[in-house]
Amino acid sequence: KAGVTQTPRYLIKTRGQQVTLSCSPISGHRSVSWYQQTPGQGLQFLFEYFSETQRNKGNFPGRFSGRQFSNSRSEMNVSTLELGDSALYLCASRGRARYEQYFGPGTRLTVT
Amino acid sequence: GEDVEQSLFLSVREGDSSVINCTYTDSSSTYLYWYKQEPGAGLQLLTYIFSNMDMKQDQRLTVLLNKKDKHLSLRIADTQTGDSAIYFCAERYNYGGSQGNLIFGKGTKLSVKP
Numbered sequence: 001k002a003g004v005t006q007t008p009r010y011l012i013k014t015r016g017q018q019v020t021l022s023c024s025p026i027s028g029h030r031s032v033s034w035y036q037q038t039p040g041q042g043l044q045f046l047f048e049y050f051s052e053t054q055r056n057k058g059n060f061p062g063r064f065s066g067r068q069f070s071n072s073r074s075e076m077n078v079s080t081l082e083l084g085d086s087a088l089y090l091c092a093s094r095g096r097a098r099y100e101q102y103f104g105p106g107t108r109l110t111v112t
Numbered sequence: 113g114e115d116v117e118q119s120l121f122l123s124v125r126e127g128d129s130s131v132i133n134c135t136y137t138d139s140s141s142t143y144l145y146w147y148k149q150e151p152g153a154g155l156q157l158l159t160y161i162f163s164n165m166d167m168k169q170d171q172r173l174t175v176l177l178n179k180k181d182k183h184l185s186l187r188i189a190d191t192q193t194g195d196s197a198i199y200f201c202a203e204r205y206n207y208g209g210s211q212g213n214l215i216f217g218k219g220t221k222l223s224v225k226p
Contacts, residue, residue, distance in 0.1 A: 004154075033213060043200065043216035056212050090154055099143045099162075099204070101214065103155040 002027065004093050004104035012110045018079040021107045025072050025093030031055075032074040033101070034066060037088040046089075049074055078109075086111045118201050118217035125225050130188040132220045134201030137182065141203040144177060145214065146186045149198045158186070158199075188222075196224045 005024045013019050025032050033056075034046040045058040049068035066076040072093075078085055088106045115137045124130045136144065142163050147155040161168045161175045161184070168175045174187040188195055198219040205212040 006154075035214075035216075042218045043202075043214075045213035045215075048213060058213065092155075099160060100157065101145075102157055103147070105154040 004091055004102055006089075006091050006104040006107050008107060009105065010108045010110075012112060013081050014112050015081055015083060017081050018077065019081060019109060020075055020077045021089055021091075021109070023074045023076075023091030023093075023104060025074070025091075026095065026102060029093035029095040029102075030072050031094040031098070032068055032072065033092045033094070034074070034076050035090045035092065035103075036060075037090060037106070038086075043090070046076065081111045083111050085109065116201055116203055116215050116217035118199075118220045120218065121221050121223070123223045123225065124191050126191060126193055128191055130186075130191045130195070130222055130224075132186045132188075132199050132201075132222065134184040134186075134217055135182055136184065136201070136203045136215075138203055138205060138215070139179075139182065141205070143204045144175075144184050145200075145202040145204070146173075146175065147200040147202060147216075149200065149219070151197075155200065191222075191224050193224045193226055196222055198222070 007022045031050045033048040037043045048056040052068045063079045068074045090106045092101045092103045094101050118134045145160040146158045148158050159170050172189045176185045198221050200219045201217040202214040205215050
């Protein structure tokens, strides 16, 4: 089985712009979660989607949003980018064995 | 609130055993995890343990769970240079009774010297 894939792998944006990141879960997995990783704050949960519905949300401002499509692929969007949004954004998927969560390689976002 | 703590660094010699420790706060956590992250990569699920278990062994990896003290450890036997990476401990936060998101520690950077 192919693993979790994320596109793009690297992205450079300027302050004030918006960005959309994409995640394709492992085939058959219906739950997708997003995490932000920064040197200062570590790994922080953004949100989780299951069957196109947001099921859980972390403590991030409304500039961070996401959605999930009927094929379980997910996108997250960050509007009005700030320098502090520079981070590695990781997507993870869960299947029927809901305790096993697998991560993708991440998208490295740099905001200048 | 929920918190997971780990020491930041560990240095061992090749061939020795490594023990990475972690403490967590959410007593209702159902699963506890160890992930490995190599430079420039995502997180690799190494192993996990259900909260009603004390120990789990998987090849060179041994996980010990002391639920009373909320202490989790990962032992890597015969540590190799390829084990050099950052190791994250995580607990699954119970959200409204259902399995919620993972709460991660800051990670322990393991350096293996030849």
